[in-house]
Amino acid sequence: MTRRTPLECPLMSYAVYILPRRIQTKFKTKTRQLLEALEREALGEHVLDRFAEAEMEELTERLAFGWEEQKKTERGRLFSSDFGAEALLTPYALFLSCPAGSDAIFEISQWASEAALGSESFAKFDPQEGSWE
Helix, strand or coil, X not given: CCCCCCCCCCCCEEEEEEEEHHHHHHHCCCHXXXXXXXXXXXCCCCCCCCCCHHHHHHHHHHHCCCEEEEEECCCCEEEEECXXXXXXXXXXXXXXXXXXXXXXXXXXXXXXXXXXXXCCCEEEEECCCCEEC
């Protein structure tokens, strides 16, 4: 069973998270605690480190290529892609999500990998596997 993501996507979805690299260090071996913290964060309990202003700007710049901002919500900024995925940029994480079984799984995984590998500030977390990149 796939966990509900902070995007509140249907249970039949695939998700990838971009988090501040310092969160990877903090939760490297505590996957369950990280997922619980992310669920609480979606409810407004601020237990995770915020992105620095420069990190938010970098993610916003990265999202400018291939993503279109749909709206601002109380949680953050919602984006969509032409390959069928959504992204929610919050002060604590960038949540990427798409329907399970779609071609967009490869796209969001690749996009997140490039964001994580292209920056010392970000880490990619796969909640389905409980693994970091």
